[in-house]
Amino acid sequence: MEQKNSYRAGPDEKGRFGLYGGRFVAETLMPLILDLEENYEAAKNDAAFAAQLEDLQTHYVGRPSPLYFAERLTAHYGGAKIYLKRDELNHTGSHKINNCLGQILLAKRMGKTRIIAETGAGQHGVAVATVAARFGLPCTVFMGATDIERQKPNVFRMKLLGADIRPVTSGAGTLKDAMNEALRDWVTNVEDTFYIIGTVAGPHPYPAMVRDFQSIIGRETKEQMLAREGRLPDTLIACIGGGSNAMGLFHPFLDDGEVDIIGVEAGGFGLDTPDHAASLAGGEPGVLHGNRTYLLQDDDGQIIEGHSISAGLDYPGIGPEHAYLRDTGRVTYVSATDKEALEAFQLITRLEGIIPALEPSHALAHVGKIAGDLPADHLLVMNMCGRGDKDVFAVADHLNVEL
Amino acid sequence: MSSHSTDSPRIDALFDRLKADKQKAFVAFVTAGDPDLDISAQILAGLPQAGADIIELGMPFTDPMADGPSIQAASQRALAAGQTLMGTLDMVRDFRVTNDTTPIVLMGYYNPIYIYGVDKFVADAKAAGVDGLIIVDLPPEEDDELCLPAMAAGVNFIRLATPTTDDKRLPEVLNNTSGFVYYVSITGITGSAAPQQQAVADNIARIKNHTKLPVCVGFGIRTPAQAAAMAAIADGVVVGSALVDVIAETAENKAETAEEVLALASALAEGVKRT
Numbered sequence: 001m002e003q004k005n006s007y008r009a010g011p012d013e014k015g016r017f018g019l020y021g022g023r024f025v026a027e028t029l030m031p032l033i034l035d036l037e038e039n040y041e042a043a044k045n046d047a048a049f050a051a052q053l054e055d056l057q058t059h060y061v062g063r064p065s066p067l068y069f070a071e072r073l074t075a076h077y078g079g080a081k082i083y084l085k086r087d088e089l090n091h092t093g094s095h096k097i098n099n100c101l102g103q104i105l106l107a108k109r110m111g112k113t114r115i116i117a118e119t120g121a122g123q124h125g126v127a128v129a130t131v132a133a134r135f136g137l138p139c140t141v142f143m144g145a146t147d148i149e150r151q152k153p154n155v156f157r158m159k160l161l162g163a164d165i166r167p168v169t170s171g172a173g174t175l176k177d178a179m180n181e182a183l184r185d186w187v188t189n190v191e192d193t194f195y196i197i198g199t200v201a202g203p204h205p206y207p208a209m210v211r212d213f214q215s216i217i218g219r220e221t222k223e224q225m226l227a228r229e230g231r232l233p234d235t236l237i238a239c240i241g242g243g244s245n246a247m248g249l250f251h252p253f254l255d256d257g258e259v260d261i262i263g264v265e266a267g268g269f270g271l272d273t274p275d276h277a278a279s280l281a282g283g284e285p286g287v288l289h290g291n292r293t294y295l296l297q298d299d300d301g302q303i304i305e306g307h308s309i310s311a312g313l314d315y316p317g318i319g320p321e322h323a324y325l326r327d328t329g330r331v332t333y334v335s336a337t338d339k340e341a342l343e344a345f346q347l348i349t350r351l352e353g354i355i356p357a358l359e360p361s362h363a364l365a366h367v368g369k370i371a372g373d374l375p376a377d378h379l380l381v382m383n384m385c386g387r388g389d390k391d392v393f394a395v396a397d398h399l400n401v402e403l
Numbered sequence: 404m405s406s407h408s409t410d411s412p413r414i415d416a417l418f419d420r421l422k423a424d425k426q427k428a429f430v431a432f433v434t435a436g437d438p439d440l441d442i443s444a445q446i447l448a449g450l451p452q453a454g455a456d457i458i459e460l461g462m463p464f465t466d467p468m469a470d471g472p473s474i475q476a477a478s479q480r481a482l483a484a485g486q487t488l489m490g491t492l493d494m495v496r497d498f499r500v501t502n503d504t505t506p507i508v509l510m511g512y513y514n515p516i517y518i519y520g521v522d523k524f525v526a527d528a529k530a531a532g533v534d535g536l537i538i539v540d541l542p543p544e545e546d547d548e549l550c551l552p553a554m555a556a557g558v559n560f561i562r563l564a565t566p567t568t569d570d571k572r573l574p575e576v577l578n579n580t581s582g583f584v585y586y587v588s589i590t591g592i593t594g595s596a597a598p599q600q601q602a603v604a605d606n607i608a609r610i611k612n613h614t615k616l617p618v619c620v621g622f623g624i625r626t627p628a629q630a631a632a633m634a635a636i637a638d639g640v641v642v643g644s645a646l647v648d649v650i651a652e653t654a655e656n657k658a659e660t661a662e663e664v665l666a667l668a669s670a671l672a673e674g675v676k677r678t
Contacts, residue, residue, distance in 0.1 A: 023545065024513060024541065026563065026565075028567050170472075184468060184592045188590055188591040190566075284518070287513045290540070297518065299518070300515055301516070
């Protein structure tokens, strides 16, 4: 039974989380997303679908991912007991695979024969290319030309996996523009194509569906923490671009009022500059990519490109459920700058022998800001949602190291 | 069954007149402020004389998800030249000083209107002389957002019907539609593949089973010959990307832009009127 005042009740039948979400798409796509919604609802209630997904999560992805006590990081800050949810150990190196497996099983179930996706950092693109290879479906990935330049290792991985990479040069050539181009492809290839959206955004049912597939992160965390410490964590922290890893961790805890939940947006060069990607801190509600949410935009409603050191976070919007959780106050949203993320990246690499992606480095930067002031029995969980192999070239560049 | 609007008579009057004359409507699309405000205003002012029965004026947006490269570029040129939504409404107001008959339909995406403020926008648009709205990312599921306020203010809300709009869905799409129905001839973005005449004819017949509104066809129609073929089976024909491409092609010599665009508009209008 849903609790009456549950934070987990959304979306409503119009796909809304309060004011946010919805189905703001062209008529051509409308029948497709209604069809998707119907098929997803059916799959959700199908035990065989759940069993197949669980089998793949166990044997293909390597779930459950460990909940690791970061002993040296904890000692370094001298406060809260810091745990890392190790989703960077998943097959393909990030949480993105959780969602891609769910969606490709749905695509197969719906008889779709072609996969498309957008990608920013390339983590979602790699995960999509991976599941497409695994299930033998042709796959086209739209990626901004700027991102292709700064994420070369992932571009090559996708090509090895057999994906067709389409560089997108419109706009600033980043994630937002890649998503526009994927939508243009979908509207053209309506019969055979399944669009695997990588984050908790887009038209209904995507925000809810991606959240559901990612919620395994939070469900495991809950179980693991109860087994390990005998109680729920006190604080959850995750980075946010579109917000899928964060929503996956947060959602199972939303009705556990004693758990503090913090999302960390990309602060870029700082919130006092125009160059950041913090849509909640620096944006206004608007409509883009099928949903209403907070967007970086000017006074005329034109969308502004986000900036972040991390290609996975520089999206000018955020999942609509995050917008709702911000307005209700259930989740606290903060930001970390490029510089802070880069410092956190180096710190954890040296202290824990874990090279994180630049995205969770933002979350880690915020851990560093609060952990020292918290008591030793305070249980803090940070979602280590991706590993940093893809970022070593970019980081070397920022540190002025020539490889 | 949808009914004709009584509050925004220009579109209804036009189709009544065309029907009496056994003529079809030529709908010309250009983006407001492309390549700049002056030339765009010249094009707008010249379109009725060139044979445009309805002007579809694009409201530029940074992320035109249903548009192909031509109209994306048009939006970018207009925004780079400083076009705003308020500036677009001013263009319509200026146009109305000398022309009170040619219907103007604004086409675009919801976000700039949402930020402008829906109630203020429909009031300002009506006052400026706007007759209808085509908002790509507002399907009937989101009618509360803008469609109902626009209709209440006497501005037609013109819906897109597409090849994926099946018979089950058509009544919902046609409900709250007024002015005319815009049939999107292909699954795809503007300015891409050319439509197949027979498939379009079948779909128009299907739509006409559900409504008495005129049906105009757009997407992928570039030449006078294609316009003529579509005019034979529809109540009107929309051409956009081909006109906008002329603006791009004359970017080096803007003195010729308006004249060249209007020359193509004349040729397209002749194609439409050939039937």
